[in-house]
Amino acid sequence: MADTATHDVTLGEAFAAEVGSGHHATNTGYTNEKLGMWVFLGSECLLFGGLITTYLLYQDRAVEGPLPKDLYDIPFTSVSSFVLLMSSLTMVLAVSSQVQGDLRRARTWLVGTALLGATFIAGQVYEFTSFVKEGMGYTTNLAASAFYTLTGFHGVHVTVGIIMLASLVALSASGRLGQDRAETVEIVGLYWHFVDVVWILIFTIVYLIT
Amino acid sequence: MALTEERPLALTTGDEVTVDHEPLGVFRRPTATEGWRSWVTTVDHKKIGIMYGYAAFFFFLVGGLEALVIRTQLAVPDNSVVSAELYNQVYTMHGVTMVFLVIMPMAAAFANYLLPLQIGARDVAFPRMNAFSFWCFLFGGIFLNTSWFLGGAADGGWFAYSPNTGVVFSPSHGLDFFTLGLLITGIASLVSSINLTVTVLNMRAPGMTLMRMPVFTWMVLVVQVLLVFALPVITLALILLLFERLYDAQFFNPEAGADPLLWENLFWIFGHPEVYILILPSFGIVSEVIPVFSRKPIFGYPFMVFSGIAIGFMGWGVWAHHMFASGIGPISVAAFSLSTMFIAVPTGVKILNWLATMWGGKLTFTTPMLFAVGLVAMFTVGGLSGVTHSVAPSDTQQTDTYYIVAHFHYVLFGGALMGLFAGFYFWWPKVYGHFLGERLGKAHFWLMLIGFNLTFGPMHILGLQGMSRRIYTYDDGLGFNMWNFVSTVGAFLIAVSILLFMANVWTSRRKAKGQPAVGPDPWDSRSLEWMIPSPVPEYNFDEIPVVTSRDEFWTRKYGEDENGKVVRLHSADEVCQKPGATGIHLPSPSYWPIVLSAGLPFIGYGLIYSLWWAALGGVLVIAGIYGWALEPADDDENPHGHDDHDDHDPSGDDAVAADEPVDVPEEAPVG
Structure with missing residues (x-):
């Protein structure tokens, strides 16, 4: 963010001279967009908190049909979790390339991140399909409804993330996403890492600790 | 010397910068500055605030009519104005409307209009998202109310306890409208809360530290933080209910082994913070009004602020007092009893501080002051019954009786609504440049106060006598007749007082035609919004003020002599900013917020009726998001304008002018 970075320094100095403090142009020093994303992610914590709690309450409740925990394929889910985890690495590399102004490389890493995310989603689709084949539909029992809603919501979040990544790639390819807007990539990255962290929680709480 | 800023918001250095002027209104995007187009595409926080106010007042009339239907039905025993089914819908929608479509958006009206003014900013952090919030709320509210014409409204109470709200017990589409409508207005509130939180944290004028902010701004900040964390919980609950009703998911069906307390817990974890979301903005308004008309600073400012924060925190730990009768067990009951008693303490602190502010002050009982004192008195009654x-x-005795109804109307009507009316009378001259009539205003106040107490006072007695809530009629001979009739008379008195308010708005506007606008500071007030002309110019501040103290505007006008006596240093006219700034850049209007929000109700109808509607809504939403994200923020046609060539000039002054506009669509891909 070359231009703005220069401005920020100048502004920060101007501000410091004015009121005798070391603040940036904004009071917190974070841009509005970044702070807004952080606040939004704070809100998302409670959404997933509620979903996870609902699942924990219902994980053993089934009048009919199998429980999710009877059907887990832990090795398979471990692999897809690993894939999602690696996508955070590629996301970091994308942000770093964007900051350095290597837009081509940034696009490559963004595409890589999106593909890893898509692989995870494909794994989830496969998992859901095999669970349904084994007799656990969405409405079969309480545990199934809670399980599909929780993991489905997470899947939707990953999908939204993939769409954002694809949009970034398109913007970048059309020359609308230069080095000066590296923060946009970083903000999408914040969202992506958040969704990743949530999956680590879900994988641990829902799949591993049963 | 005008302050010219490309970045209209965050940049609050107060630097005096001269750059070539760029006239207002050169937008290539929607260009109208007057007429309905300017309202539809506006991103100006003041216009959005005004629209919030009018829309909320419209829904207030709707909710008020529903209240009158309720009171007419209950005026005499064995009445049959409405059937039991219709009565269920009317009281449900009365509650939903008043909570979600009246008090919350009315508070949002004040927050939108005043927050940037009170912290010395030119707009909110995300102007387009602000417009989106408003349209989203309006369309969500209309969507919710269309259920009346599409087979009946929701009939499960505003709390919508499951499993009573499952398809088995409520087969109409009313509750689907309820869940989807509240999800849409929930999006509005969430976006708005993020927006206002960032605004307060990031965009204060130089020197405006957190502990110098007006109490109203503080209370709004607390409310936004509560919203940020409370809304996802109700969102989750509504989604579970929606999936159960539409897709036969299993969440609340006891036959499948569901826990009937799941919904209650989720709802009240949201619902109790919600109570403070409703009341704290009014507390903030009153904390602005009382010092002005007592001619004293607010007593114990830090206590005011920290008790507000304490209410915000403790509000998360009291939700189960709504569930004492549900069998949550003695330990939970004891714990939540204690926490509920504790939360009365910070509220009491506030009441005592208002009284102490008035104590020894030079009181003038103008209409806003009357409403403010009305809040203090009536909220105290409601607070005591709350304890x-x-x-x-x-x-356990009082659960589901009219005693509860009496209690929450004393806090929500006698508290929240009184405060909002105080705000209307107080800030009307700031917004429109003329006063609301004092004589009609006082008539409005007294009639409303009397009508209010006649309506809800007797409900304490009815409740203690054992009259249940939510029943559509009662038998003769139970001893309920007289007080119910009194209550109905009171409800119609309130209706008359609201008519007086509307007449007041109308007549004072007619009288003010052709008259010069009142000065910037008609009440001799204390905070920054009074330092700028009334009505507020589009760019708010001619020059961003540099704040050196709490009650900044007051300390610029008044000082103390050697005996500690308050003396006037400057007249308001000397201190106030003169209108006539040019060359201040403001965020450009945009069509996309309304396009994006217009898609949401279609998705709602689509989920209920036919997915084709949802597809249409989806197209609007996607078009809205991408139109928004791709809307040129840095293009030549943007108000960035002819300063662009200075973009790379490293000198400080130009950096100020050429900083990127705040509404770059970085947030947009998030939706």
Whole structure:
């Protein structure tokens, strides 16, 4: 963010001279967009908190049909979790390339991140399909409804993330996403890492600790 | 010397910068500055605030009519104005409307209009998202109310307890409208809360530290933080209910082994913070009004602020007092009893501080002051009956009786609404440049106060006599007749007082035609919004003020002599900013917020009726998001304008002018 970075320094100095403090142009020093994303992610914590709690309450409740925990394929889910985890690495590399102004490389890493995310989603689709084949539909029992809603919501979040990544790639390819807007990539990255962290929680709480 | 800023918001250095002027209104995007187009595409926080106010007042009339239907039905025993089914819908929608479509957006009206003014900013952090919030709320509210014409409204109470709200017990589409409508207005509130939180944290004028902010701004900040964390919980609950009703998911069906308390817990984890979301903005308004008309600074400012924060925190730990009768077990009951008693403490601190502010002050009982004092008195009554609920054995007696109805109307009507009316009378001259009539205003106040107490006072007695809530009629001979009739008379008195308010708005506007606008500071007030002309110019501040103290505007006008006596240093006219700034850049209007929000109700109808509607809505939403994200923020046609060539000039002054506009669509891909 070359231009703005220069401005920020100048502004920060101007501000410091004015009121005798070391603040940036904004009071917190974070841009509005970044702070807004952080606040939004704070809100998302409670959404997933509620979903996870609902699942924990219902994980053993089934009048009919199998429980999710009877059907887990832990090795398979471990692999897809690993894939999602690696996508955070590629996301970091994308942000770093964007900051350095290597837009081509940034696009490559963004595409890589999106593909890893898509692989995870494909794994989830496969998992859901095999669970349904084994007799656990969405409405079969309480545990199934809670399980599909929780993991489905997470899947939707990953999908939204993939769409954002694809949009970034398109913007970048059309020359609308230069080095000066590296923060946009970083903000999408914040969202992506958040969704990743949530999956680590879900994988641990829902799949591993049963 | 005008302050010219490309970045209209965050940049609050107060630097005096001269750059070539760029006239207002050169937008290539929607260009109208007057007429309906300017309102539809506006991103100006003041216009959005005004629209919030009018829309909320419209829904207030709707909710008020529903209240009158309720009171007419209950005026005499064995009445049959409405059927039991219709009565269920009317009281449900009365509650939903008043909570979600009246008090919350009315508070949002004040927050939108005043927050940037009170912290010395030119707009909110995300102007387009602000417009989106408003349209989203409006369309969500209309969507919710169309259920009346599409087979009946929601009939499960505003709390919508499951499993009573499952398809088995409520087969109409009313509750689907309820869940989807509240999800849409929830999006509005969430976006708005993020927006205002960032605004307060990031965009204060130089020197405006957190502990110098006006109490209203503080209370709004607390409310936004509560919203940020409370809304996802109700969102989750509504989604579970929606999936159960539409897709036969299993969440609340006891036959499948569901826990009937799941919904209650989720709802009240949201619902109790919601209570403070409703009341705290009014507390903030009153904390602005009382010092002005007592001619004293607010007593114990830090206590005011920290008690507000304490209410915000403790509000998360009292939700189960709504569930004492549901069998949550003695330990939970004891714990939540205690926490409920504790939360009365910070509220009491506030009441005492208002009284102490008035104590020894030079009081003038103008209409806003009357409403403010009305809040203090009426909220105290409601607060005291609230404390009786914290005593679990007594609460078990009172649960689901009219005593509860009396309590929450004393806090929500006598508290929140009184405060909002105080705000209307107080800030009307700031917004429109003329006063609301004092004589009609006082008539409005007294009639409303009397009508209010006649309506809800007797409900304490009815409740203690054992009259249940939510029943559509009662038998003769139970001893309920007289007080119910009194209550109905009171409800119609309130209706008359609201008509007086509307007449007041109308006549004072007619009288003001052709008259010069009142000065910037008609009440001799204390905070920054009074330092700028009335009505507020589009760019708010001619020059961003540099703040050196709490009650900044007051300290610029008044000082103390050697005996500690307050003396006037400057007249308001000397201190106030003169209108006539040019060359201040403002965020450009945009069509996309309304396009994006217009898609949401279609998705709602689509989920209920036919997915084709949802597809249409989806197209609008996607078009809205991408139109928004791709809307040129840095293009030549943007108000960035002819300063662009200075973009790379490293000199400080130009950096100020050429900083990127705040509404770059970085947030947009998030939706």
